[in-house]
Amino acid sequence: MATATLSESNSSAPSVGGPLLGDAEFQFMRDFVYQHCGISLGEQKRQLVQGRLLRRLRALGLRDFAAYCELLRREPEGELGELASVISTNVTSFFRExxxxxxxxxxxxxxxxxxxxxxxxxxxxxxxxxxxxxxxxxxxxxxxxxxxxxxxxxxxxxxxxxxxxxxxxxxxxxxxxxxxxxxxxxxxxxxxxxxxxxxxxxxxxxxxxxxxxxxxxxxxxxxxxxxxxxxxxxxxxxxxxxxxxxxxxxxxxxxxxxxxxxxxxxxxxxxxxxxxxxxxxxxxxxxxxxxx
Ligand SMILES: C[S@@+](CC[C@H](N)C(=O)[O-])C[C@H]1O[C@@H](n2cnc3c(N)ncnc32)[C@H](O)[C@@H]1O
CATH class of the missing domain: 3.40.50.150 (Vaccinia Virus protein VP39)
Structure with a gap:
């Protein structure tokens, strides 16, 4: 698991659209989802993850992505399913294929x-x-x-x-x-x-x-x-x-x-x-x- 100092990243910088997902937080999440879910998250997914996780941050009342990473560190199993739902797709249908x-x-x-x-x-x-x-x-x-x-x-x-x-x-x-x-x-x-x-x-x-x-x-x-x-x-x-x-x-x-x-x-x-x-x-x- 990555040990980057999350507070050193730029994620807490204010922006018009909400907090940004900084390098260290994104790297932490990539390592986290790979280790826990086997999902390889490419660099090109950063925007997507940022956009989708914003709602989750708001639901949890968290200020930025650094706080979210701290939550993942503290309670990896508790938040894992929620994170997986955000980054993967649940799209399915009756009698698909x-x-x-x-x-x-x-x-x-x-x-x-x-x-x-x-x-x-x-x-x-x-x-x-x-x-x-x-x-x-x-x-x-x-x-x-x-x-x-x-x-x-x-x-x-x-x-x-x-x-x-x-x-x-x-x-x-x-x-x-x-x-x-x-x-x-x-x-x-x-x-x-x-x-x-x-x-x-x-x-x-x-x-x-x-x-x-x-x-x-x-x-x-x-x-x-x-x-x-x-x-x-x-x-x-x-x-x-x-x-x-x-x-x-x-x-x-x-x-x-x-x-x-x-x-x-x-x-x-x-x-x-x-x-x-x-x-x-x-x-x-x-x-x-x-x-x-
Ligand atoms: C696109 S859906 C597929 C649903 C259905 N099998 C179908 O083909 O329509 C993918 C599902 O895989 C689940 N999934 C992804 N990684 C998983 C893991 N490590 N363990 C269990 N389920 C996982 C996701 O939560 C998601 O619901």
Whole structure:
């Protein structure tokens, strides 16, 4: 972690638009987010970080970025999630990258449910679940497959993220209708309860989906309490922020938790190329664990 003397920087200099993010504070934050979140923050992100953190400074009643860095020093774990939410994006949507859901619906879920029909558990992990659209979309296709096959397989989805605000939204499971563009009319009717009165324009996920999804805070760089094995891990649009060694370590840890022949799904602009021998590419950003 950087040990720059924060008070020597120019961040406390008054300016029309609020305090400036000085060299020492920015370097401190770069080291901090790399060490705690695995996120590499390029120099070109300085303006963006300054702009986005101003609101956080105001919410905390802090005068400048030096004070914010002191807070990070004092309470690294307490502020980590908030900082991560500021510098990374929580952008997500229901049925984002639909081809992954198609693979689940048409091939993987029918196969797993058949294989496990005499016992066995089906586990899917949405790692970096953001505000919950991904795990709830997974829950919809899982619930439909269970119903279709009249299966009694013990099936569950684990949803984790670093950001406390994102998890709060995920737990609430209530979304404005305009954010539900990816959900078909049939699924809206089946899996959501429409709000009325002051909740007009909002929809809340069906209790059956909540039953299937367990939401937990987890920093992917820290210890993981769960042992697996998982049939599939969805880690989409998360590692885009990580540098090469962080991705390599993460993929090896995933390999340790995925079933033999299990799957890892990455986001559209992410790849495992040159980073792991444990998985083979079997579809569009879909990887299968090799036999060892
Ligand atoms: C762009 S969202 C992706 C959401 C969803 N997976 C999707 O593809 O739509 C990225 C999420 O990764 C989370 N994230 C970033 N670094 C993380 C870390 N070290 N541990 C856990 N979650 C992290 C962020 O908080 C954010 O919610």
């Amino acid at each position: 639909m081809h992954h859901y198609d693979l689940l619906i048409n091939e993987l879920l029918p196969r797993w449910l058949e294989e496990k029909k005499h016992g066995g558990r089906l586990r899917i992990w949405s790692a970096g679940c953001s505000t919950g659209e991904e795990p709830y979309a997974l829950a919809m296709v899982l619930a439909e497959a269970l119903e279709r096959t009249k299966s009694t397989v013990d099936a569950r989805i684990l949803a984790t993220d670093l950001s406390p605000q994102a998890l709060e939204t995920a737990r609430a499971g209530t979304y404005p209708l305009e954010r539900m563009g990816g959900v078909s009319e049939a699924r809206r009717n089946r899996w959501f309860l429409r709000g009325e009165g002051s909740y007009e324009g909002w929809a809340c996920v069906h209790p059956r989906l909540r039953e299937l999804v367990t939401i937990q805070p987890l920093n992917l760089l820290h210890e993981w309490p769960m042992r697996g094995p998982f049939d599939a891990i969805f880690c989409r649009n998360v590692v885009i922020y990580f540098d090469k060694p962080t991705k390599q370590r993460l993929f090896e840890r995933y390999a340790g938790l995925v079933e033999q022949g299990g799957y890892l799904f990455l986001g559209h602009s992410e790849s495992m190329y040159g980073l792991s021998d444990s998985f083979e590419l079997v579809g569009r950003t879909v990887y299968r664990k090799r036999a060892s």
